[in-house]
Amino acid sequence: MVSFCGRLEMNFPLSLSDITLWLAVMAIILLITSELISSTEHSGNIVIEKTRLRIVALALGTGFMITVIMRIFQPF
């Protein structure tokens, strides 16, 4: 954490490949959830808007694709 010059250095501990993996997993979870849940019926206390959930899932999927493209131009 402390460099040679005595300056405090703080780095985000996740690499691009970690974020890519996280985005892919999240996108899949959300897409499956948005397909399975029904917005008309509520289970328990939480009411969820299905269309917005799907938008988020697609946004994460797009994010994943962007990171993949980034890795094509800037490999490991």
Next chain:
Amino acid sequence: MPPEKSRKEQEKTERGSESDQLMTTQYLIKALKQLQVENEKLRFELRKLKQAPSGKLGIFLIVPGVLALIFSVITESQVLAFIGLGLTFWGALFFFIKPVKYVKSELLDSTAIASYSTIDRIIKDLKYKGTSYYIPPYPKEVYLPEYLKGLKDMIVFISADSSSNMPSIEEMAKSKFLLKNPKGICVAPPGSGLLFQLEKGLRTDLTKLNLESLCEALPKVVVEDLQVAKEMEINAEKNQVYVKIYDSTYQELYDRKKNLKSVHLLGCPLISAIACAIAKTTGKIVTIYKDAVSPDNRTIEAWYRFVEG
């Protein structure tokens, strides 16, 4: 008849009527108790819905998430970073997917009943026995002089008798309610609001669509986007269009106890909106010439026909 015998009979009938009254009172008390229990259940459900804590849950997830992210940067810990990222993301998600204001579907029925009973009263008072004709409006982009602006609104003409004479353009343009030649009334269709939502869901002006593409696109908008019915089937035949709707939000309007005649004449808001959509797409006058409702009101069928104006 001897007086003793008649007295006995009188006492018997009195006793009978008393027991009848007792039975009715007991039945009413039982029904009242049942209704009170149902009322309590509904109140509890409403309270549960009002307390939908997606916002609170969002805060509950975001705060530890952000803290975990900060600590992950300080300690350079991957595990903490993943936990922080996940918690922050789900917290933000709970804020984003918070539902827009939902109302109970029964409220839709109760707000629509008043206008149907008003139309019922008007028709009964004027002794009209005709049918309803959905007259298509002029397309939005068509220029019309000020005195003809009334033609841009969708209207339903309820004729006084079964003759299919249509009102003249001048009379329609004046946006009159009572028409003299031919005799009838012009009202705004009950599904005009829903028609606007259908157009919004279809993302196009209905005048630019043809009947086939409308039949393809409409069930998806009704069932998935607007969610006013669970299933919908629409078939265009030669001179008629058949629609079958299952589990409509407006099914209670067809309840036999309510005895609304105008629901069968004009259709429920959904049936009316479909009539408006067909009229607008084809540019022809449409009439609901037949409808059928299942005994439990869950399936509604309607047959639309085109009328030469």
